[in-house]
Amino acid sequence: GDSVTQMEGPVTLSEEAFLTINCTYTATGYPSLFWYVQYPGEGLQLLLKATKADDKGSNKGFEATYRKETTSFHLEKGSVQVSDSAVYFCALSAFSGGYNKLIFGAGTRLAVHP
Amino acid sequence: SQTIHQWPATLVQPVGSPLSLECTVEGTSNPNLYWYRQAAGRGLQLLFYSVGIGQISSEVPQNLSASRPQDRQFILSSKKLLLSDSGFYLCAWSPSGRKSDEQFFGPGTRLTVL
Numbered sequence: 001g002d003s004v005t006q007m008e009g010p011v012t013l014s015e016e017a018f019l020t021i022n023c024t025y026t027a028t029g030y031p032s033l034f035w036y037v038q039y040p041g042e043g044l045q046l047l048l049k050a051t052k053a054d055d056k057g058s059n060k061g062f063e064a065t066y067r068k069e070t071t072s073f074h075l076e077k078g079s080v081q082v083s084d085s086a087v088y089f090c091a092l093s094a095f096s097g098g099y100n101k102l103i104f105g106a107g108t109r110l111a112v113h114p
Numbered sequence: 115s116q117t118i119h120q121w122p123a124t125l126v127q128p129v130g131s132p133l134s135l136e137c138t139v140e141g142t143s144n145p146n147l148y149w150y151r152q153a154a155g156r157g158l159q160l161l162f163y164s165v166g167i168g169q170i171s172s173e174v175p176q177n178l179s180a181s182r183p184q185d186r187q188f189i190l191s192s193k194k195l196l197l198s199d200s201g202f203y204l205c206a207w208s209p210s211g212r213k214s215d216e217q218f219f220g221p222g223t224r225l226t227v228l
Contacts (some may be wrong), residue, residue: 032215043120043204043219044158051215089157093215097147099165100208100215106157 002027002094006105009087013080013112019109021075023090024066025068031092033057033066033073034102038087046073080112116141120205120220126225133178135223137205140186145186145207148217149180152202165210173198186228200227 007022025033033052036044048057053068062077073090090105117140127133139145149161162180170180176213177196181189188205202224206217 034216036219041224044197044206045219049216075139095215099163099210100217101160101163102215102217104158 002031002103003055004090004092004103004105006090006108009107009109011108011110013110015082015112015114016079017062017088017112019075019077020073020085021078021088021090023075023105023109024072025071025073025090025092027071027092027094029094030068033064033095034084034091034093035062035064035073035075036089036104037093038107040086044089080110082114085110085112116218118205118207118218118220120203120223122223123221124224125226126210127195127225130194133190133195133199135190135203135205135225136187136201137187137188137190138186139207139222142186142207142209143144144185144210146210147182148206148208149190150165150204150206152222154201158204161189191198193226196228200225 003026005024034049037045037047038044048059050057050066053066056065064075072082087107087109089107091102093100119138147164150158152158164170164182178192202222204222205220208217
């Protein structure tokens with residue numbers, strides 16, 4: 001079945017460091033891909049998405065490119081801030097039973113220190 | 115614009131007590147609705163989804179049930195809580211139909227069963 005695999009955390013970085021969080025997926029067809037972010041004590045917020053191969057999603061300095069050949073959707077940011085500390089979830093959508101089901105990775109916790 | 119509400123925000127309940135968590139969506143009609151559970155330090159597990167009033171599908175067998183008495187209201191219930199029911203419960207909605215595959219999450223309810 002469809003699945004998402006993320007790199008395990010926690011990821012600990014200093015402010016202004018470069019961030020990469022790896023995400024690979026297994027799916028039939030061509031799903032949309034998402035990155036969601038969860039700040040401490042809050043629900044999930046959509047960070048960015050890509051709907052087809054070679055699309056690049058971007059938001060708040062974060063980017064991810066839909067790579068069909070490597071079935072990947074790695075999250076990157078050139079210079080992280082303390083306020084980026086959160087849990088990041090990679091997800092794909094799969095249409096089944098009349099609705100779009102989101103399949104999530106396990107999440108990667110990011111801690112950014114001053 | 116659409117908004118999603120969940121209450122209560124936090125809840126501490128004894129083992130064996132009943133549970134009722136409520137989720138409401140504003141600003142849209144006939145949404146798909148979802149209940150997720152996030153156990154401590156883990157990813158999201160889809161519990162229930164609904165494509166319409168009275169239409170509930172369960173993803174995993176468990177001690178919980180869900181109901182949708184109104185178009186934009188989704189309730190998660192239990193007759194007798196277990197310790198393993200502790201976690202962070204998230205409600206989400208998405209537009210009906212296949213075109214939109216993005217889900218929008220509420221702020222969550224943190225449940226502690228003692």
